[in-house]
Amino acid sequence: MKKFFNGQDPIGRRFNWHGPKDPFFEIVGVVPDGKYNSLGEDPKPALYTPLYQDYSGTVTLVARTHDHPRQVLAALSGVVQNLDPSISVYAAKTLKEHMGTSLFPARMAAIALGSFGVLALILSAVGIYGVMSHVVAGRTREIGLRMALGAQLSDVQKLILKQGMLLAAVGSSCGLLIAFGGASMMKSLLYGVSTSDPITFTCVTLLLLGIAFLACWIPARRASRVEPMIALRAE
Structure with missing residues (x-):
């Protein structure tokens, strides 16, 4: 945020990617830099956009749970299939399994x-x-x-x-x-x-x-x- 807004509060600001013809996004929150490709890389900034504004056919869903993660994972997959059987759920794994890989x-x-x-x-x-x-x-x-x-x-x-x-x-x-x-x-x-x-x-x-x-x-x-x-x- 210091790089793009000179240290000012970015909440409520609007921006777009290329020009005035592109849709604008309003900033509603700020998250720290993260590692998205490997644990060995340096943290880098990322942008999270609403799915209905910037649709993608591939969606990654992360859920925090207090129960056994494997049971919750099966329940979430069942909910998705009930909503739309045509949606395929793949690479579903717990955080421990994901980190292990x-x-x-x-x-x-x-x-x-x-x-x-x-x-x-x-x-x-x-x-x-x-x-x-x-x-x-x-x-x-x-x-x-x-x-x-x-x-x-x-x-x-x-x-x-x-x-x-x-x-x-x-x-x-x-x-x-x-x-x-x-x-x-x-x-x-x-x-x-x-x-x-x-x-x-x-x-x-x-x-x-x-x-x-x-x-x-x-x-x-x-x-x-x-x-x-x-x-x-x-x-």
């Missing part, structure tokens, strides 16, 4: 991407575990020497965990930067969720750090159980 491609893409994400999460956990196991194996003599000099089991565990979590923290930071940069490309696959949703990023980061902690804790626990004399004799 519209969201099917996005859901399939989300499932595929989610599967790749879970696989990447498993590979990262295995990678961290492998790296930390290799580090612990290479520092067996050092760990034995520390324990022989009086280091506690908790000190050894903290040493291994600190190194492993440092790797996880650096990796998570780099991942967050890449995720923020590439989130805009996933906009068309999201509905009702912002591409920069802080809760999502926080939960995913905490999940990754938690899995990384478990992957580091197992080698750290094994290192703390090494007998000092055996560790000192290790090659």
